[in-house]
Amino acid sequence: MQLREEFKFDIRQVMRLLPADGKIKHLFRQFTLSPRTEGRARSVKNFAEALGFSVERQALPFGVNGMLKQDPFSDNSYCIVVNEKLSIEAQRFAVLHEMGHYFRHEKHDDPLAYAKYFDLSEAAFYVDKSEEREANEFAEALLFGNGQLVAAHTICLGDISKLAKYFGVTQAVVKVALVKLKTGYGKK
Secondary structure, three states: OOOOOOOOOOHHHHHHHOOOOHHHHHHHHHHHHOOEEOOEEOOHHHHHHHOOOEEEEEOOOOOOOEEEEEOOOOOOOEEEEEEOOOOHHHHHHHHHHHHHHHHHHOOOOOOOOOOOOOOOOOOOOOOOHHHHHHHHHHHHHHHHOOOHHHHHHHHOOOOHHHHHHHHOOOHHHHHHHHHHHHHOOOOO
């Protein structure tokens, strides 16, 4: 399988979204350039907490993998909530996806502004397909960017289950990413 080297939304674009704070950019570089530590996928929970998020696992309604909500007690005033009913691998991707909403869609200049991803009703939640796609692209850039997926594909000899374990995500996430790299999906 011939894979392209990069996704439409790549790590360079992620870095442009980040505040000028060198600490935050350093944490992102560390996470993306070293996806594995001590023989396993790097902890996304530790990564999110280092960025100032609190991370919670809760039972969420069917079809809701996670949400971003305001939290005055976390360092950056946001909490990432993931559905505890999901596999650990799916929860990992959900955390990165919610970080995508934070960095791509939330305005951080007004701490009292209404967060559109905050679930007020326990039953209803905000869905914008383009923003959901953009949050997925953000997560994919963090996990697979900088040629990480291409390199791992070679190391794992294209074995989907090994790739999923390598990145600590579901096989479905890896399959979607491979299709995007193979076809150039989303390329301008």
